[in-house]
Amino acid sequence: MEQARAGEYDAFVAARWSVLFHLARLLTGGDRHRAEDLLQESLVKLWFVWPEVADGAPEAYVRKVLARAAARSARRRWWGERPVEELPETAAAGDLSAAVAERSRLESALAQLPPRQRAAVVLRYYQDLPDHQVATTLGCPVGTARSHAARGVARLRRLLADVIEPVG
Amino acid sequence: MDHFERQLAQLMHSTQEHRAFEAGHRERLRAGVRTRRRVRTARRAAGSVLAVAGIGLGLFLWPHAPGSERPSAPRPRPVISPAPTPSSSPGPDDSPSAPPSSPPVTRTPSPRGTTETSLPPSASGSSTPGGPPTGTATATFPGTATTEPVTGSASPSYTSPAAG
Numbered sequence: 001m002e003q004a005r006a007g008e009y010d011a012f013v014a015a016r017w018s019v020l021f022h023l024a025r026l027l028t029g030g031d032r033h034r035a036e037d038l039l040q041e042s043l044v045k046l047w048f049v050w051p052e053v054a055d056g057a058p059e060a061y062v063r064k065v066l067a068r069a070a071a072r073s074a075r076r077r078w079w080g081e082r083p084v085e086e087l088p089e090t091a092a093a094g095d096l097s098a099a100v101a102e103r104s105r106l107e108s109a110l111a112q113l114p115p116r117q118r119a120a121v122v123l124r125y126y127q128d129l130p131d132h133q134v135a136t137t138l139g140c141p142v143g144t145a146r147s148h149a150a151r152g153v154a155r156l157r158r159l160l161a162d163v164i165e166p167v168g
Numbered sequence: 169m170d171h172f173e174r175q176l177a178q179l180m181h182s183t184q185e186h187r188a189f190e191a192g193h194r195e196r197l198r199a200g201v202r203t204r205r206r207v208r209t210a211r212r213a214a215g216s217v218l219a220v221a222g223i224g225l226g227l228f229l230w231p232h233a234p235g236s237e238r239p240s241a242p243r244p245r246p247v248i249s250p251a252p253t254p255s256s257s258p259g260p261d262d263s264p265s266a267p268p269s270s271p272p273v274t275r276t277p278s279p280r281g282t283t284e285t286s287l288p289p290s291a292s293g294s295s296t297p298g299g300p301p302t303g304t305a306t307a308t309f310p311g312t313a314t315t316e317p318v319t320g321s322a323s324p325s326y327t328s329p330a331a332g
Contacts, residue, residue, distance in 0.1 A: 010194070013189055013194075013197070014189040017187065017188070017189035017193070018184070018185075018186050018187045018188070018189075019184070021187050022183075022184040022185070022187075026180065040196060040197060040200055041200070043197055043200075044197065044200040044201055044204050045204075047197075047201050048201075048204070048208075099182070099183065102179065102182075102183060103183035103185075106179055106180065106183055121176075122180070125173065125176050125177040125180055126177070126180040126181065128177070153172070153173060153176070156176060157172055160176070160179075
C-alpha cells in the first residue's frame with residue numbers, strides 16, 4: 001500500500017517537476033534557491049495529503065500551497081542572503097543567449113512586483129487560470145485577485161516596455 | 169487580453185527550461201518527508217501530554233473548587249411584617265429591615281381578607297395589638313428601643329440595644 005502510494009507520488013513529481021519548478025521560480029521573482037525550497041516544502045505537504053488528493057487535482061493543491069507560501073514568505077525581510085566582498089560569479093559579456101537574457105529580464109521585472117501582485121500575474125498568465133481560480137488559489141475575493149493582476153500587469157507594462165515591443 | 173498580455177503569457181511559457189527530477193531531488197524530498205513526520209509525531213505527543221496534564225490538574229482541583237461549597241438552595245428570607253396595625257396591607261416597601269435577632273412575627277390571614285400580625289409574648293413592649301387602630305405604632309425594646317412612629321408605611325427602623 002505504502003509502496004504503491006510512493007510510486008504514484010514519485011511518478012507525479014517526476015512528470016510535473018519542470019513545470020512546478022518554473023512556477024516556483026516565477027513566483028519568487030527568479031530566486032532559484034528559494035524556488036527549490038518552496039517547491040520542496042509544497043511537495044512534502046503534498047505527500048501527507050496524497051491519499052486524499054491523488055484522484056483529484058494534486059497539481060492544483062501544489063499550486064495553491066506554492067502561491068500562498070510565496071506570498072507569505074516574501075514578507076520576510078531576510079531571505080538568508082549574506083554580504084560578501086566580491087561577487088561570486090560575474091556574467092561574461094556575450095555568453096548569455098537571448099532566451100536567458102529574456103528570462104532574466106522577466107524575472108527581474110517580476111521581482112519588483114509586490115508578492116501578491118506577482119502571484120496573481122503568474123497564475124493568470126503562466127498558469128492561464130481564470131480570475132475566480134486565481135482568487136481561490138490565493139484565498140481572496142475575485143475582485144481583489146483581478147485588481148492584483150491588473151496592477152501587476154500595468155507595472156510590468158512599464159518595466160518590460162523594451163522587451164515586449166508594442167504593436168505597430 | 170491585449171497584445172502585451174499575450175506577449176507576456178508567451179514570454180512566461182517560453183522561458184521555461186526543462187529540468188529533470190533527479191535522484192538528489194528525490195533524496196531531499198524523502199528527507200523532508202521524514203523530518204516532517206518526526207515533527208508531526210513529536211507535536212502530537214506533546215499535545216497528548218499537555219491534554220493529560222490538563223485533565224489531571226482539573227480533576228485534582230475539582231473537589232476543592234469554591235463552587236462545590238455553595239448551598240443547594242437560596243437562603244430563606246426572613247418573613248417579618250413590622251406592620252403595626254392589623255389592617256395594614258403590605259406595600260411595596262414592606263421589606264424587613266430588622267436584624268436577624270428580632271422577635272419573629274407571624275402573619276395570619278383573617279377571614280376578612282386582611283392580615284393580622286401578632287408578636288410573641290416575649291417581646292415586651294407597649295404595643296397593643298388589640299387596641300384601636302390609630303395609624304401609628306410604637307414598639308419598645310429593652311434598652312433604648314424607641315422606634316419612630318410609623319404612619320402608613322410599614323418600614324420601621326430599629327435602634328440596636330448595643331448601640332446605646
